[in-house]
Amino acid sequence: MPLLQIDHLKKYFKNIKAVDDVSFCVEKGDILGLLGPNGAGKSTTISMIATLLAPDSGTIRYKGQDILKEPKSIQQSLGLVPQEIALYPSLSGRENLIFWGKAYGLGGNALSKRIDAVSGIIGITDRLGDKVKKYSGGMKRRLNIGAALLHEPEFIIMDEPTVGIDPQSRNHILDTVKALARDGATIIYTSHYMEEVETLCSRVCIMDYGHIIAAGTKEEITSSLGGQFEISVKLGKEDKALSEKLGALGCVSAISMEEAEIRIAAKAEDASAKAILKVIAASDADLVSFDIEKATLETVFLNLTGRALRD
Ligand SMILES: Nc1ncnc2c1ncn2[C@@H]1O[C@H](COP(=O)(O)OP(=O)(O)O)[C@@H](O)[C@H]1O
Ligand SMILES: [Mg+2]
Incomplete structure (x- = not known):
């Protein structure tokens, strides 16, 4: 059984077919790349997987459970890195992580330990005390990722985590994704950067105008040519x-x-x-x-x- 199985998923916004009959699955341990230009329907798909948006029709199963009926089945295991940065600029990096940790039900010593571990992973340990408004775009992106890792999720979704940042932060984020996968996480990585998806992902779905137009390993997809x-x-x-x-x-x-x-x-x-x-x-x-x-x-x-x- 795949970890995540999506069948005939649809979401329309009035006459915009944002997601139009999308089906794919994610096996445990995959880094699945969801590749497509702006407006392809990537974020809408992800919002439905994360139970933030209800589909018009179709099913999403996590470990065989229908997440529309059993949203908790995925919510507890999922770390979502949203496309829009979700941080408080006037709080420090550590305070932001404490806020997000509490939102996941963590506290006390366990939370402190996770904040240490996560800030090591995202490489911001020495800047943890600074206010987020002083961070560069890349540092904010990294903290945004850290916030989603505090509860040690086994399934991680990152929505365009490298848009508009410096090459150093970008490389750090790509290395972080690889390290998380090595440690056993399953990951969906969305991007409109082909190079990133080619180097990172074990499997790829190419999306355009709400449809999956190609899917498979990179080799399978390109050999179709x-x-x-x-x-x-x-x-x-x-x-x-x-x-x-x-x-x-x-x-x-x-x-x-x-x-x-x-x-x-x-x-x-x-x-x-x-x-x-x-x-x-x-x-x-x-x-x-x-x-x-x-x-x-x-x-x-x-x-x-x-x-x-x-x-
Ligand atoms: N809340 C919304 N209301 C109306 N249209 C939306 C909404 N969210 C997304 N869309 C539209 O749905 C399409 C897919 O958007 P989105 O999922 O954000 O694409 P992507 O993440 O691939 O850039 C786009 O045409 C977008 O304008
Ligand atoms: Mg998007």
């Missing part, structure tokens, strides 16, 4: 006519243009790159760079949606 590769072309400026010409090539299976960058999913033929380069050379576009890359989850997204995943 049959050895395609991706070409990134940077130009001096946007060039719609060139993009259209490239899109008409037989070897191009998908193409997107955002400002002056064209991303192309190309078939695995030796002549593909040459044919693409030839069209560019024949145009009057300024070629800034031309990179051939191995197919990634981004290439899959491009193939399935005709859009680039990135912001």
